[in-house]
Amino acid sequence: MSRSFSGCKRCKARRQKCDEQRPTCGRCKTAGIQCRYAMQLQWGGRAFSRSRFGACMGNGGMQKLEYSPGEFIYTTKSSEVSSNNSSLITKPVDPFSSLSSEQKSLLHHFINDASQITACHSGMQNDICRMLIPMALQTPSLLHATTALSAIHLQALHNQSESVKSAPDIARYMASSLEHFRKELQSPSSKGSDALLATARTLCLAEIHSGAIHPNSWRAHVEGAKALMTTANSGRQSPSPQSSDGFRCYLDRWYRSIVSLTALTGNGPPIGENIEQPSSVVVAHLDSPDYLDDYWGFTVQLSAIFRQIGAVAWRIHPNSRTPDQKLIQDKDSVEEDAAVLESSVYRLMDQGADTRPTFYPGVVEGLTETCIRNFILCNEAFQHSALIQIHRRLRNAPATSPLVQQSVKRILECTIQIGPSSGLSPWVMLTTPLFIAGCEARGEDRETVRQLLSALHDTIRVPNVLQSLKFLEQYWANQIDERENWSHFLDRMQFDFIPY
Known part of the structure; x- marks a missing residue:
């Protein structure tokens, strides 16, 4: 704030020579000259009118309240004025300010x-x-x-x-x-x-x-x-889908599903599963509520079946056996597990044909009918992927088996119906079923797989999709015979790869 004097003795005596660049006193101001004897108080090194606080007076956010002659304070005019002008007296914070360009x-x-x-x-x-x-x-x-x-x-x-x-x-x-x-x-x-x-x-x-x-x-x-x-x-307790801890629920869903895809297509030991689990327990989870997971494109119950396929496949894997164990001892139990898993997949297919899929709470309201249809097709493609793995990895059926080829063609049909999309569609989840179908594809179906995987890479730009196509070409060219499945090929090539 500033204060003006009524005059100065020097100005009275030598009015014409008082021309220093100073604030103007009362009498010198009348004469239009500058007086070096006047005094001005400053705020933060600036004149009050040019200070940040003084600027608030100009935009109407503050007012001068004089509570006795010559004594005053500054205050806001009203709560309404303060809220209306909050954007003028506050500076937004940039959360990325500490990051490099x-x-x-x-x-x-x-x-x-x-x-x-x-x-x-x-x-x-x-x-x-x-x-x-x-x-x-x-x-x-x-x-x-x-x-x-x-x-x-x-x-x-x-x-x-x-x-x-x-x-x-x-x-x-x-x-x-x-x-x-x-x-x-x-x-x-x-x-x-x-x-x-x-x-x-x-x-x-x-x-x-x-x-x-x-x-x-x-x-x-x-x-x-x-x-x-x-x-x-x-x-x-782990959070349920209805839990307010949405982030932990999301992370739990990610973990469960990545473990499932690892079990379905990988050649290592299953992660977090009991490999000696008996057949009677394999489908006990099917009585629990099911959800079509919109993050992965397949249902929770199908995810559990993926994990069991991997567990049974590892039980008969040569690297999991001790020298005194014989494969012949496991053939009956493996066939029993394969039959139970196969019937479980068909049970899910039958249920899906009669009912609309159930999504996690709050999801379906934001989905279009086209998106829901694509989720159903995506889930069906994963169901047929499970059937192929049951026949090829557990039963060691040849790739030319009619049941295997039937599932290959249905996966390609589902993928074509979903169609290429640059994102925000179940299309982005189809690398795994396309790869599984590609491993068993014959004739023209191989060219269809090439085209679909190329289109998938061109739209979502994930290098692993291109890697998947590259490995398929190697597998087609170097497969020993039709009974050598992808997991056998991985062992022979010493890869650790997941088509996702």
Whole structure:
């Protein structure tokens, strides 16, 4: 604030020579000259009218209240005025201000583009970003894992899917994420946190999407997620689909489904399953409520069947047996398990033909009829994938078996009906069933598989889709005979690969 004098003795005596550049006193102002003897108080080094506080007077947000002659305070005019002008006196905070320009760009790409490759509809994409991004801004390991996943997709968009695994910037982000991850795992404050599980999930997806084939690359993160979930869930019940803990429910769904796909297509031991589980217990879960998981495109009960297929297949795998065990002892029990699993899949098919699928609470309201139809087709493609694996891996049926070829053709029909989409459709989940069908395809069906996988890569730009097609070409060219299935081929080539 400023204060003016009524005059000064020097001005009275030498009015014409009082021309210093100073605030104007009362009498000098009348004469139109500057007086160096007047005094002005300043706010923050500025004149009151030019200070931030003084500016509030100009926009109407503040008022001068004089409670006695010459004494006053500043106050807001009213609560209504204050709320109306809050945008004028507050400055928005940029949550990305601490990030580098490269990190900002990659997060922006993840939010708008890369998040679509793991989302079947807009509601899922919004949920993924809403849950992951705020947590990533507070968790360095998750931040670097997310930027790595985004960089993988961005490089594929630039037609560089083949060079993703050797890209230095992607390797740098992955290494940085792992370094922070190790530190965070050792911190007592983060023990069992959702952020650590989210990091394990994102690192796993980054490894898979890049087309990793080395042992214990992506699988190590699934095993790590299992350990984290065991720690987090000890002493408390897992959240139900109706739980308010939506993020933990989402992570639980991711873990259950990635383990299921690993069991269905991988050649290693099943993760988190009892490989000696008897047939009588295999389908006990079928009496529980079922949901068509909109994140993965298949039902919860079908997911459990995938895990049991992997458990039974590993029980007869040569690497799981001791020298004194004989395969002949298992043939009857394996056939019994195969029959139970096959009837379970057909039971799910019959149920699906008569009823509308049940989605998790709050999901179906945001889905169009076309999207629901595509989910039904996607789930059917996964059902036939399970049938193929039962016949080929458990019963060792030849690829030319009519039952196998019938399922191959139905998977291709379902995929064609869904049709290519650049995202926000169950189309993004079809790598696994297309690959399983491709392993057994014959004649013109192989060309159809080539075209569909190429279209899938061109739309979602996941390098692992291109890797899947590359491996199919190798398998078709190098398969010993029609009884050698994909898991046998993986053993022979010493790959650790999941088509997702």
